[in-house]
Every structure is written in structure tokens, then in C-alpha cells.
Amino acid sequence: MIRLFLSIDMVGSTQFKARFTGQGSQGWLETFRNFFCNFPLMLAGQVGFEFIDSDSTPAIDVWKAMGDEVIFVAEPASAEEAVSILRALLRTMTLYERKYFERLPLRLKGTAWLVEFGEQNIELDIAELSAGDGARHIDYIGPDIDLGFRLSKFARASSLVVSLDLMEQLLGAPNRDLLSLHLLGEEELKGVMFGRPYPVVWAADAETGFDFLPWEIKSCPLVAAAAAAPPTEIMRLQAAIADMRLYLRKMHGIDRMPLTMGARP
Template identity: 25%
Template structure:
């Protein structure tokens, strides 16, 4: 689902990422079920793989295929009709057991809404396949956003240990980030994401179920803002939101507001039960007002999300202190890169066998310093 990479700007660039999770429900019992083995008893698959493998593998492949198809449909079709941007395509972050996690860098808040709609369509379509072929299985979804490199951090690991000789973990990670973004296809490097927003996202995953597509409050604000400003007749981007109050999430400060997108709006049983329980969907006016007041009352620990360069001023306001922190981090990166370059050159001048390393590091650091000085000045 990837698109041509944008020009490399260095490892310290403000970005907002959308995260999407889909998890198979009932997969543990399914793998242990004797019915699976019985169903494939007369199949050649029995001797080739475990009997539960094909359905699980199909889940991996079909979610990828359907999500890619829906995203391409948005980019080439209704996205153009709405005159909405697309930015970078979503991509697989990782799998965790029977859970798939995707991420997308957002260049505009409307991309988040488009991506959620595409994701919902892909999951809903594959749910029909599961109901027909494997009715004991279902799926649940969660979505959240996280800002980088402040508040949260991209971290790069080397798959092969080589004893990188540097006792500054901040610099080492920036160096590896630089290497990764210069060549993200490098098989020796893998990227991960850590931070409080990522922790909150995984806490929200525990609250989701087959009907409740849980969405973080900052993402909810972004979604309803886009919905409220959509062109007349743009029914492609309608979503039904519910609110079920605040809940205590382990490790998350304060009571967290729980919003969810309805993944079973067409179920007659659920509709009748909603009437009995007096469950109502929330209108976007009330949601937007609530989110704004919630952010105001929790201003010490939460901020309205922002996207550098967003066309809507509502999401392009960089909070106080963030620009200064980015400049400080870039200055640190430039200074430390230059210092290490000088040290390597000094070793080479002394004939300590560092000539090859000098040429490699010097070329890398010249690129780093130029790019980041340009970014700092802008």
C-alpha cells in the first residue's frame, strides 16, 4: 500500500500518526477446537499445516487486501470527488499474535476520517466472510493517534547486534532513525513506537469488542470536526458515534472518556436492545463541545492534536513550547553529530585504523548537518 517516499527531512520532524488495530475474537478457542481438525480431516492440508492455520492466514491476507482496495478507492475515487488529500498510504506496523496493527502519517486531519471509513468498510466486509465460513470467529477494532517526536518517540532497533559503541541512547536512536528514514527498506533496521499515547491506545484495545470500535478522544475530535465540515451530500464519511462515560484505564491519569463507532448498526437485535437500554448515538455538536471542554480541564496532560501544515487552522496550532523543544532537539543532534565526526577524523589522523569508518561517518554526518541546519533555520 506504500507510495513513493517524500523527500527525506532528517530524523527530527514533527508528525502525527494514526494507529489502527484489528484483533480476532475467539481465535484461541478456535485453534484448540476439535471441530477445526474434523473439518479438515479429509483434506491434504492436514499433513501440510496445522488445521487452524489457513483461516488465520486468510485473516491476515484478506484484511490487507480489503484495506488496500478501500484506500485505493478513496484515493482514486471519492477522495477526489470531495477534493480531500490522501498523503502517505497506511502501512503495516506489526502483528501481535492474532492482532494486526497499521499506522499512517497524517498530513491533514481529513485523512484520518477517510482512513477510518476505509478501515471500517474492510473489516465489515471480512466479517461477512467469517460469519459464513467460521462463525465462531469475529473481530474487534481500536484506533488512536500519537504525535512524534515530542510526547511519543519513534525507536529503531538493529536486528543484528553489532555493539554500537556509544553511551548516549538519545543520540544512538536519532542516528538509527536517520539511517532508517534514509533507507526504510534496510532489512537490518526495524521501527517501533513508544510513549504515553501508545500506552493509552493499547489500554483502549482492551475495551473494544465486536460491536464497539473504540476511538481515542483526540481522534474523536479530529473525526467529528471533519464530519461537520464535509461537503453536502458526502455520505461516504458518515459515522455513528456512541459515548459510554469515563473509565479508569490502568496507567492513564484520570478518568478517560470512552467513545466508540458502531460496527453493528444494521443488526436488528442490537437496534431493539438499544431502545430497551435507551442507548442513543451522540451528535457531533455535543461530541465536539465535550472534547474541547475535556481538553481545557486537562490542559496539563493533554493537548488538541496538531498536524504541521494542516490546511485547517484548528489542527495546525502548535502548542506553546513545542517549537522550542524541536529546535533544541535539532541543535543537540547537529552539535553531537559534528562532535562525533571530529572525533572519528582525529582517530584517523592518528593512524588508528579508522579510515574506512571516517569516510562512511563523515558522508552521513555532512548530510545530517546540512538537512537539520536547514530545518532549524526554517
């Protein structure tokens, strides 16, 4: 089983809360309550809109909320569905900022990655944390779960950083032109790929692009690179995937095969 994980985090939240030092949580509580309550509702609406002409709509469930971040999990039946989900997510980020952050020094950033469950990654049903109404409490554990949290370090405001496995699926989707993909370099991720630098790829809505603010472009090299360059050519993205696969096989004897997304039951 393959699941898509989506993390949305606030940018600038620590400094924002520090404004209200000495006032308790009253100055910032409503802003965060709105985010955890309203962002999932808005995302569900945009996913419904994205799949309005489809026979079925994939469920996007909240896995957990921690700190200033909410993490969703979905089970897209195909690469085409994954593209549509990411497009709905990007649109939700933009709409949410316009509605709730217009006069606040806050922004949203995202991370998206795929996880195949089996031997390497597992699903845990934690009975002690289950709700009294019988609802299960599910947790997910494994190296590919950790990858997403490591990769989120390289997300920025108005960006959605994606894993290599997910990028490979997006490149093979018939609706791949709905997204633009930008390879911005390579960075080492703790505990990932045996220390070899991992490609940093951002996805944007192909129609609207990024929505960076002027000072964000000036202060961050990754943002400046994304703002200045066109989408990365497909052949270059495919080469990055092939390079990492060759490295794992040659240097560590690991065959990292492409994930296979299947239809939902």
C-alpha cells in the same frame, strides 16, 4: 509528526482454537494465515477506493502483528483524510467477515488513536531487527502508544473505539457526517489520565451503522447501549473533550493542546 494507529483484532479466537485441541494448529492455521495475509490487502484496496477521486492516497502500513491482532500505521494529512481512512477500515471489517467468517464463530473489532511524536512519544530504528535487504525495523514507544492498547479493551465485535484526540479531529472534519460517534460511558484505563475514567467512544459508518448479532446485544452492556441509542450529539462529545482538558490543567498542571495535523511531505 502525527500518526494514526489502527488495531484490528479477532473476537472469539481463543475459543475457536480450543476447538482443535489435540489436533495441533492444522484446524485453525489457515484461518489465521488468511487474516494476516488478506486483511491488509483488502484494507489497501478499500483505502484506494475511498480516495479514488483524490490526488494522492495515504499509505496504510503494517506496523506489527501480535497474537490475533494486526496493527497499522498511517500519516493522514488532515482530519478529512482520517475520516476517510476510518470509513475504509470499517468497510473492510464488514467485507472481510462476510467473505471469511460467514460460517465461523469469529468477528473483528478495532481501535483507532492518534499519536504525536516528539518529546513524549518516540520512534526507534532497531538496527538488530532490520531486514537483510536494508529495510528498517521501526518501533514506536510512548504513553500515547500505550493508550491505544489500553483503550482496545473496550472494543467489541463490529465496533471501532477511538481516542479523544482522534475524536476531536473527526468532529472538525468537513466530512464528519460520514461517521457516527457514540459516547457509551467512561472507564478507567490503567496508567491513563492519572486514573480518571476515560470516555469510551465508538465510531461507525453513518450509512450502515453497527452490525451486532442478537446475542451480542443481550450479553454486553456496551453493545446494548450502542444498539439502542442514536449517535451522540456533537456538543456532548465536545464537552467530554473540554472536561478532560480542564481536569488535566486544574488537577495536574498539564495543558493538553489539540493536535495539529499537517500535509505530508
